[in-house]
Amino acid sequence: MVRELLSPRRVQLGESTEVRRLLPNLGRRMVGAWAFVDHYGPDDIADEPGMQVPPHPHMGLQTVSWLHDGEVLHRDSLGSLQTVRPRELGLMTSGRAISHSEESPRPHARFLHGAQLWVALPDAHREVSPHFQHHTDLPVVTAPGLSATVILGALDGAVSPGTTYSP
Template identity: 50%
Template sequence: MSGPVDATDAPPAVADASHPTAPCVEVSDSRDEQVGKIRVRRALPRKGRRTVGAWCFADHMGPADVTENSGLDVGPHPHIGLQTVTWLIDGQVLHRDSLGSEQVIKPGQLNLMTSGDAVSHAEEATGHYRGTLEGIQLWVALPEATRHGGAAFEHHAELPQGELDGAVATVLVGDFANLSSPARHDTPLVGVELALHRPTTVPLRPDFEYAVVVLEGSVGIGGTALPPGKLGYLGRGRDELRVDVREPARAMLLGGEPFADPIVMWWNFVARSRAEIDAAYESWARQDDRFGRVRSSLPLIPAKAPYWHQA
């Protein structure tokens, strides 16, 4: 499941938000969106908050009913300047990309695709799974050193888990509580799923900024309730976080060093300028060789013109 991002999510007239050095709890609403055949709650980007570390996109999808032959049904589409991080809590999805990758992902597993300068992919029904589909897809903005590089794909069938007092932490990306994920990350970054069954204290890095996206149940932070459909931005400066839980809950903890470069986001692209997005848009519209080809029976998703072409 991928994008697209438009001016509602990252309005051109709104400057990137500051990155407070002090702890805070800033709550923003997710936006309902349709991606393929699935409804999603888009927690990031939002007005005034485009990034948390290098995390620049968070779509909580489902729960939705899918069949063997009808699931996400997101046809071939392009990416530049980002990584897609796909994590399921229920169901299965088939990933195909222009590198030739074909990979079914299941709960507890991680798909990570690095676009570099250009990649295309599709997300499909598996041909065998019928049931409920729910999960989250995240994007990570690539730094200058790697965003013009080659594309890559990796699948991790197992990820490190650790017990906290009141939670089980699964580390998708980066380092957390003496655990290290094998997944690639190009900036100081962390992504952790927290399966919470009672109040717990979560270790943090004071130099990282953090946010929490709740997938199931509800948590409390500093007296503020965070149910699904909200993003809780926490700022920087904490070495730990107390999370209150009254019933079992599942949440994503996202963090990292504040991303240094202002980014421009449009459709499925993360760039630094309109000119870069124009070039990617025109390549996809022409269907030249830049983004390769995906072996998919789903129809290709046509290019969407940037808003500045429509003025």
């Protein structure tokens, strides 16, 4: 049963990436602690620069980067420089403040497809020290007809190594 069906709006990020933003949405600002849900691709960027999002600030949230295809180079004001690849977790906690950029490396894969989800930090953790985590080995839960990667939190006894501040 579908309780609520939301339609995304198209938003331009940086010079060349268009995302479909599901949250926030008219009538639905958040789902639990999830404040933004952006989906991009699959885009054929073979002859394009790919993702080119210049440095910009964040405060009081976490960004969860999850790729299906391609690569994104994360660079931030703490000195982090990390390429995030498919099925890896890129988790930036902004806390009191951080600035970061995201771009397709040069050279880059032909296709770019992924999502970025934003988690609003609870009041007690809004001023936490900013940090970036990159995890390549995430737990997978399997059952007949099911395989689920635990990106954040816990499911059926499997716990993601990513730091969370909300249940």
